[in-house]
Amino acid sequence: MLNRVWSLFFAVSLLAIVLQCLTGHTEVINAAVAAMFDSATLAAKIALGLIGVLTLWLGLMRVGEKAGVVAAMAWLVEPLLRKLMPEVPKGHPAFGSVTMNLTANMLGLDNAATPLGLKAMQDLQSLNPNKEVASNAQILFLVLNTSSVTLVPVTVFLYRAQQGAAAPAEVFLPILLATLGSTLAGLLVVSLVQRLPLWNVTVAAYGLVILGGITAVVATLLQQSADAIGSVSALVGNGVLLTLVLLFVLVASVRKVAVYDEFIEGAKAGFEQAIRLIPYLLAMLLAIGLLRASGALDYLLQGIATLVQAFGFDSRFVDALPTALMKPFSGSGARAMMLETMAHYGVDSFAGRLAAIFQGSTETTFYVLAVYFGSVGIRYGRHALACGLFADVAGMLSAIGVCYWFYG
Numbered sequence: 001m002l003n004r005v006w007s008l009f010f011a012v013s014l015l016a017i018v019l020q021c022l023t024g025h026t027e028v029i030n031a032a033v034a035a036m037f038d039s040a041t042l043a044a045k046i047a048l049g050l051i052g053v054l055t056l057w058l059g060l061m062r063v064g065e066k067a068g069v070v071a072a073m074a075w076l077v078e079p080l081l082r083k084l085m086p087e088v089p090k091g092h093p094a095f096g097s098v099t100m101n102l103t104a105n106m107l108g109l110d111n112a113a114t115p116l117g118l119k120a121m122q123d124l125q126s127l128n129p130n131k132e133v134a135s136n137a138q139i140l141f142l143v144l145n146t147s148s149v150t151l152v153p154v155t156v157f158l159y160r161a162q163q164g165a166a167a168p169a170e171v172f173l174p175i176l177l178a179t180l181g182s183t184l185a186g187l188l189v190v191s192l193v194q195r196l197p198l199w200n201v202t203v204a205a206y207g208l209v210i211l212g213g214i215t216a217v218v219a220t221l222l223q224q225s226a227d228a229i230g231s232v233s234a235l236v237g238n239g240v241l242l243t244l245v246l247l248f249v250l251v252a253s254v255r256k257v258a259v260y261d262e263f264i265e266g267a268k269a270g271f272e273q274a275i276r277l278i279p280y281l282l283a284m285l286l287a288i289g290l291l292r293a294s295g296a297l298d299y300l301l302q303g304i305a306t307l308v309q310a311f312g313f314d315s316r317f318v319d320a321l322p323t324a325l326m327k328p329f330s331g332s333g334a335r336a337m338m339l340e341t342m343a344h345y346g347v348d349s350f351a352g353r354l355a356a357i358f359q360g361s362t363e364t365t366f367y368v369l370a371v372y373f374g375s376v377g378i379r380y381g382r383h384a385l386a387c388g389l390f391a392d393v394a395g396m397l398s399a400i401g402v403c404y405w406f407y408g
Contacts, residue, residue, distance in 0.1 A: 005385065006284075006287050010287060012291065013296055014294075015296075016028075016299060017029065020295050025295075028293065028294060031294075035290055035292065035293035036286060039282065039285040043281040044278060047275065051270070051271055054118065054274045055267040057119070057270070058266045058269050058270035059264065059265075059266035061097065061100075061119050063249060064096075067248055069244075071091070074098075079206075081095050083198075083203055084140055084191075085141075087127065087137055088127060094123035094124050094126075094137070097119045097120035098141055100120075100244075101119075105150065106150060114371070115270065118273060118371070118372065120141060121372050121373075124137050125378075131376075131377060131378070132380060133379075133382065138384075139381070140190050142368065142369065142388065143187070143189075143387045143391055144187065146186070146364075146368050146388045146391065146392070147179070147186040147388070147391040147395065150179060153359075156175065156360040157171075159339065159356070159359075160356055163343070163352075165348055166348055171353055172218075173218065174399070174403060175356070175357050176214070176218060178360075178395055178402050179360070179361040179395060180398075181395060182392065185395070186394070273375055277371060280371065284366055288329040288366065292326075297326070301321055301322060301325070305318045317351075317354060319351035320341055320352075320354035320358060322337040323338045323358040324358040324396045328363070328366055330367065331364045331367065338356060338358070338359045353403060357399040357402065358399050362399070365389060368388075369384065369385060
């Protein structure tokens, strides 16, 4: 699947470059070449940036596993994950690493979520009978990762505040509803493809507890100001991380674990993994860079706007689509698109709000695929990309619907 997608990106980029040249915009050639070399530099920078966090968190995770703390956390959600990942045996370390990654994602802890996710992929890979082909459990985990609910998207609030929004956190509930739509869509489509038994008492019970918890958090946060929401989110997130680190080390020490030695062993694995990621990152960033520099996305937006207007529908949402279309490819690119939309149309305009909702409710699917699969050497993702993109589209449609509901 990734082989075909990668080739398609190059073919589309070539077609867009030819069209640009035929219309006299020959500067696109220079932009495309610059994008190629910029992609190589960016891949190295990202991998180097990951070395620190990967060595830190994989070292701490090894200590936490030896201490038994990760297994204790996994025990709370293992009944649910065993229904969703039936090929993972009871008590396997993968349940712990998956739980920690999804928790970090939910709390918006990006600096911890990625290394914890890579650790989860490693644990799931240890059960994979075909090391080059993604397993069902890995695909489900990846789709949940790319569409997982973020309770408080603090960075989006900060950008809205910087742009002068009257109420920076007013998009909190729309973002939560949109990302819930993305997560449910991703889970449902994977369950259909893999024939997972979603309709049972265990899944329903966990679903009610999770939705009840989210509802309680939302009800509490909606009574707070934007500054208070940001402060509470940062305090809770950082507090959870610090508590886990101290718990790992102290419990391991009490249980006579060689804490320092175990941390070093885990950190070594993190360093090696970061270096292995560079070719996979480069491949995906190169294709995305060419797609952006060629102007292919601009042609797509023009086509969508023309089609929507031809059918007589409200086309205001098209102004915010650059953020949505860029997000599956590049988080930084989508952020730039969001800020440009806010600056051009106004931060509190329909397009400005929708761009913020897009930014907070969708994920960089292609980047996540490249990083997570690349970290364990998987070459064939099977239905992972299709299911991930389905969740992205569901998130985008949910964001549009919610924005019209709240601000239309």
